[in-house]
Amino acid sequence: MADNGSEGTKTLSIRDNRTGKNYEVDILDGDVIRAMDLRQIKVNDDDFGMMAYDPAFTNTASTRSAITFIDGGKGILRYRGYPIDQLAERSSHLEVSYLLLKGELPTQSQLDDFVHEVTFHTYVHENITDLFEGFRYDAHAMGMVISAVAALSTFYPEAKDIENPDVRWQQIVRLIAKMPTLAAYSYRHHRGLPYVYPENELSYSANFLNMLFRIGTREYKPSPVLERALDILFILHADHEQNCSASAMRVIGSAQSDPYSAMVGAMGALYGPLHGGANEAVLRMLERIGSVDNIPAFMEGVKKREERLMGFGHRVYKAYDPRASIIKRTADEVFEVTGRNPLLDIALELERIALNEDFFVERNLYPNVDFYSGLIYQAMGFPVELFPVLFAIPRTVGWLAQWQEMLEDPEQKIARPRQVFIGAEPRDFVSIDDRG
């Protein structure tokens, strides 16, 4: 690496040992080179040029983003510069949503206006309830909510006008506002209960709890501890930079699809057990282990690669996920109201073993956001199938902030990775009678 003087530009020298030629490429802020700068490296003039091969994007920056910062080695997470623990302690999900979308914390009147906007877009068209009626009683909640978000794009055809900032903002508000309503409808459909309409005087999380759990006309008053705990969980899940689902949102959005259609793709990515579906998978794993006595056998299975310890490990964090420590503290507060989740003992023992055994220590496997969240959700009365949806509600703002940033970035265009072709050489078609 060289620092070539006057303008302070840093460069990287590359020598191609096939040809003996030397190349200099600029090192940009963030210690990155442009992959396109590799293209000049050729053996012959008519070669395509060199590319970087990076399946699963383990070392490829797809964007320059100002939204969320993670230092995986130190276990640091910040939204727009603000540490996650300060936001979890002092902010609300809607204030954090404003911050993620606009880049700055709102003034009181800006926050009041935003909360008002979101609150007055919580209703969904009545035909959406017919859509839910089309699902079997045992349909997975995430499948129902994904379908409902896809359906919303047909109610708002103007959303296709993605170049118009006002139209974009309207869809952002609608999606943040309607996700809890759709999530609650999926639960009520599963239970065979009548849908409860949004109550505009309630907070974002209290309104969601009301739509889920109110029975008949009786007033439902969620415990303030649970209302706040849910809001904290929403803050912790709001964004996580270029993860699988955010990347899906950006890639689909780069084709200029409307945000509902793009979000359907992001939700599909989140649903997977290696991503946001892990919270459901953790709970099912804890139930399957069943008792602390069965843990040693389970952990042997993990070490033999017959099992995966769900809720552990992360592509970016090689330290304790800061979200997991906040969730663990929040769990104590929730259990004071709901009673202790009996699966907690199994989870604590799994964590104790994992933090001390070589297999996990050598691979930097620490609890991630999904390890303890399911225990809280279960104690609060949410069914397991709703867990990925409980991740999708707050992540909606992260997806939309990433989508908006991508659209406003002049460097972005339709996403289109390259491949290294390893298939057959050209050959002539063989008619079916002549095939062996």
Ligand code: CMC
């Ligand atoms: N249990 C057992 N072994 C694991 C685990 C785990 N949970 N996670 C990683 N490993 C091992 C893996 O087998 C590999 O070992 P080796 O080098 O000997 O082959 C090593 O650790 C590195 O793992 P990797 O699969 O190369 O790591 P990755 O960055 O591709 O995967 C991950 C990250 C999150 C998909 C993975 O850790 C995992 O599957 N965890 C369980 C699922 C989970 O909890 N997902 C939620 C992630 S946090 C929420 C979110 O943001 O989505």
